[in-house]
Amino acid sequence: MDEYMIETRGLTKKYGSQVSVSNLNIHVKKGRIYGLLGRNGAGKTTTMRMLLGLTAPTSGEVKIFGHPMQGNENKILPRIGCLIESPGFYPNLTATENLKIFAELRGINSPKYIRGALELVNLPYRDKKLFSEYSLGMKQRLAIALAVMHEPEVLILDEPINGLDPIGIAEVRSFIRELCDARGKTILISSHILSEISLLADDIGIIDRGVLLEEESLKELEEKNAKFVHFIVSDANKAAQIIGSLFQTKSMRISDNCNLYLYDTSLPTAKINRTLIENGIDIKEAHLCEDTLEDYFMKITGGEGIA
Amino acid sequence: MLKLIKCEFWKLKRKHFVSFVIFAALLFPIPFTALVLAGSVGNFTGFDAVFGLLVTLGEPVMLPIVLGIVAAMLFFMERDSDTLKNLHTIPVSPAKIASAKIAVLFILGLIYSLATLISSMVGGLMAGSEFVNIGEKVWISVVTSLLYTASTLPVVIIIVWLNRSYIFSIILTFFYTMFDYMLAYGGQFASKEPAMKLISNILPAPTIYRWQAAQFVSPDSPAYSVLEPYFLPLWIVVLTVFIIGAVSYLAIVKIYGKHES
The missing domain is CATH 3.40.50.300 (P-loop containing nucleotide triphosphate hydrolases)
Known part of the structure; x- marks a missing residue:
């Protein structure tokens, strides 16, 4: 102790x-x-x-x-x-x-x-x-x-x-x-x-x-800070449907028609990329991201960030 | 406590007012020496006359005003420099800090009084007299400084309590001293009003003067018969001023303890 x-x-x-x-x-x-x-x-x-x-x-x-x-x-x-x-x-x-x-x-x-x-x-x-x-x-x-x-x-x-x-x-x-x-x-x-x-x-x-x-x-x-893959695609809704059905995950968030956040980082990103392209979706960017301490601070204080 | 007092003196380094005060104590006898040389102080001459004038007329005005200003400097110092928190986390209690500051006032009062004695000796020498009864004069100087320092403590209560600016403290000290002084040298003899009598018996300067008068008014002088019924023995004066000082000390410590660090 x-x-x-x-x-x-x-x-x-x-x-x-x-x-x-x-x-x-x-x-x-x-x-x-x-x-x-x-x-x-x-x-x-x-x-x-x-x-x-x-x-x-x-x-x-x-x-x-x-x-x-x-x-x-x-x-x-x-x-x-x-x-x-x-x-x-x-x-x-x-x-x-x-x-x-x-x-x-x-x-x-x-x-x-x-x-x-x-x-x-x-x-x-x-x-x-x-x-x-x-x-x-x-x-x-x-x-x-x-x-x-x-x-x-x-x-x-x-x-x-x-x-x-x-x-x-x-x-x-x-x-x-x-x-x-x-x-x-x-x-x-x-x-x-x-x-x-x-x-x-x-x-x-x-x-x-x-x-x-x-x-x-x-x-x-x-360790608590969320990790995710951020996709910027031509159709985020369609991309989410494809990933959800083919990779059996619901751990995603769509912020607008182009931005898709995939929180299950154990999935094979390269394979997802290939699948999306094969299904006619353009991928402009794909990044592995991690929340900063500031993001975490904002999340738990429910307000604006800190210096 | 000795460490605290030593530190209080260190804190006054480069505070030129304190050295100016001691210098003023040395200069103050000049007008009195001039009076003595002009031969206008009754039956007393030379050193006796200069010393008598300084102790009965000089110190009762100068010492409380000087100590009131120094008290404001000492008690506002921690507030102005935001050091109270450093002292509290040592830890030093507010009661000890306040006690050390009051002790510094008594020591400075003593230094001022002894400086006055030395300068009156110089004045006496200029007036052509020999030094007689030095031991007695040292004793009177010490007692006078202790009594007048204690008599300043009531105004220190207000300074600490109100915790305002230096200017306010100086004005307050000046009015307190002048009121006390006027009562000592005129009011208590002139008025027969019971309220005035009561105030004269409560305030320290009139009480102290009733002991001083017994020391310095010559039985041959016309004033003696007027003042003689008012004379007080030293123990009554000391007891009265001690009570005033002790109550003031307790009040200062209590009020200072409530100051936020």
Whole structure:
């Protein structure tokens, strides 16, 4: 049985009559990256704030390291690193000075932790530049440095690639992966950028309007994605009749007179092509296709796609 | 708690207002030294006169205003830089954060008061006097700073509670200080109204002045006979201001704890 580092049971947050998070049950396994995927306003940040005790849940329970968060904050929180919403630092101080304050409060006396964290995110140690002069990307890097500085076992990162340029995104992705693979950290990461989650996460939770719609490993989700052969033909209805009668299948969909989707990919495509041509149907195109994660996201959220 | 206080001071780095305040404390005695040199402060002369004027007339105005502004800086800092969430997830409780900020106010009050003492020594030297009763003056400086810092806490409650802008906090502090000051130096002696008497006994500055007057009004002066019935022993003043400070402290901690991180 898997050991859950983070687990919620029936986690709910209501603001007045508005339900922000509803009956959420997430399970983050040890040493894995869990991607919480959802549109803006889906309830990702509220969920993370409740996990960290920053927002009190209306009902439900948060368990971290197998212990309820409520009442154990002093034991649990020092073992967690987090980045919630925008990076929060003192604008009149440098990056090193900012980290020094939080290191002092965490009881970290050695400057090597500050230096190490800054090096990890490619920010200079003892630089004179003030936080207020930082670009959004540098601020985000500093927030990640703060999250990892005390070498926590669990990282909770809310949209960590916000504001980063493409190279920065690749770097952050790479070191988050390394933190998990090489150092055995358990990471919960939220994003509205589907491609990021699919590139990084081992397990995925899809949240929409505060409800967790799906929670599975990336591998399982990929297996669930529908595969099909897409034919563009001169007469889709006639083609469907021929395929149905000769190959004994009903697993098809016609979108208009030209487009036919055959979902039984075990059938011999070359033979189908030949049969259709022999029956006077022109085949303009035939492709083996697979739904993307975005298609799957659209399907289960019943709405528009995600970035 | 010591770590928290140290961190609060680190957070003030490059906040030039704080160093400006200490500098102002050193400059404030200049007009009083000029008054003493002109020989217009009753029976006191030299160092005694400059120090007396600074402690009874300078600090009661300057210290609460300065501390009110610094309090706004300290208590708005986490809100403005969005750092409360970082502190809560360490975890550091809001009560401890608020306590550290209040401790910083007391320490800055003490530094301001001692800077005032040093500058009054310079003023006294210019007025040609020798330094006498230094120990007593250090004691009075320390007690005065602690009392006036505690007396500022009621206005800090409103600053933290309303959680508004710096300008609003400065205006609020200024009006509170001036009202307190006017009551201390005029209202409590001039009015016989029961409501005024009650307010004078509740607000800290009039109470503190009733102890200060006993220290600085000479028995030979005509004002002595007027003020003498109002004199209060230190323990009553300390008890009154302590109650005001303690209630204010609890209120600040409670209100600050409700701020969303």
